[in-house]
Amino acid sequence: MKTNVSDPQEQLEIISQTIAKAKENLSEHSFAFIFWGWLVSLTALFTYVLLVYSSLGNLSYLAWPITTLMGFAAMVMYYRKKEKKKKHQTHVEYFLSKLWIVIGCVLLFFSLTFPFVKFNPWFFFPIIVGIGTAVTGAVLKFKPLVFGGFVLLSFPLYGVLVSKQALLVLYAGVIIVSYIIPGYLLKNHQS
Amino acid sequence: MNPLDPLLTTPLRLGAMSLLIKLKAASFVYLKEELNATQGNLSVQLYKLRDAGYINIEKRFERNHPLTEIKITPKGIRAFEEHVKNLKDYLHLT
Numbered sequence: 183m184k185t186n187v188s189d190p191q192e193q194l195e196i197i198s199q200t201i202a203k204a205k206e207n208l209s210e211h212s213f214a215f216i217f218w219g220w221l222v223s224l225t226a227l228f229t230y231v232l233l234v235y236s237s238l239g240n241l242s243y244l245a246w247p248i249t250t251l252m253g254f255a256a257m258v259m260y261y262r263k264k265e266k267k268k269k270h271q272t273h274v275e276y277f278l279s280k281l282w283i284v285i286g287c288v289l290l291f292f293s294l295t296f297p298f299v300k301f302n303p304w305f306f307f308p309i310i311v312g313i314g315t316a317v318t319g320a321v322l323k324f325k326p327l328v329f330g331g332f333v334l335l336s337f338p339l340y341g342v343l344v345s346k347q348a349l350l351v352l353y354a355g356v357i358i359v360s361y362i363i364p365g366y367l368l369k370n371h372q373s
Numbered sequence: 374m375n376p377l378d379p380l381l382t383t384p385l386r387l388g389a390m391s392l393l394i395k396l397k398a399a400s401f402v403y404l405k406e407e408l409n410a411t412q413g414n415l416s417v418q419l420y421k422l423r424d425a426g427y428i429n430i431e432k433r434f435e436r437n438h439p440l441t442e443i444k445i446t447p448k449g450i451r452a453f454e455e456h457v458k459n460l461k462d463y464l465h466l467t
Contacts, residue, residue, distance in 0.1 A: 190377070190459075190460040190461075190463040190464050191464060193377075193381075193382065193387060194457075194460050196384055196387050196388055196391065197387065197391045197457065197460075200387075200388045200391035200392055200407070201391050201392070201394070201395055203392065203407050204395035204396055204407075205395075269400040269402055269403035269406075270396050270398065270399040270400060271397045271399075272395065272396055272397060273395075273396070273397050
């Protein structure tokens, strides 16, 4: 490598070539959406099966805090392992990690308390998760995630149109549209 | 026209600043790999940037492994932006 470059054109080329190397790798952000997409949609369908075909009644909803806890444990393990190999952090990664830690803590707290505290989880959870998803999509400039975020955010509006049990099937479908499909699109995205 | 910052006319220092401007933090190993630099040369150039107040170099142990983390400072960001502006002025791009 040369010790000095006096040509401004050459210097600008070095800058643009080097900056391109530090470009955000979108596919790295796909894991969480695919993982939570499958976990949440399968939990919703599992809860529906328990409600309809077992005598557990409202106890069926306990599947939610159990799988949420398992999901959080798996995510902590995954990101700790990833952190060990990581050699740099972009501003976007930093912002998104803080955003989802806050959202994750709120969700975990309410997942654990919702069997005991009276509030409507079908109103609260999709909005919180929808905000995080839409903001993530906007920051990554990835439209399928922004769309997915708004599908989740508006869930309380169209969710009132179906019965309590059918809500679970509807939610599983919404998660496929807002998490699983954008997650796989993100995974295969060429930056 | 303003003179170009002599600290940023070396390809390795300019490359390091161009990477760091896009990152919150980078390890020494990452910069070495991305810039195809030798350890000794990169160290020398990074210390020059640190002495000018353009970057911070922090050495610590993480899970029993030594880690050198480098971050650009606000002064470094201003210097880099000014340098790019001056380069464009020279080329009459602004």
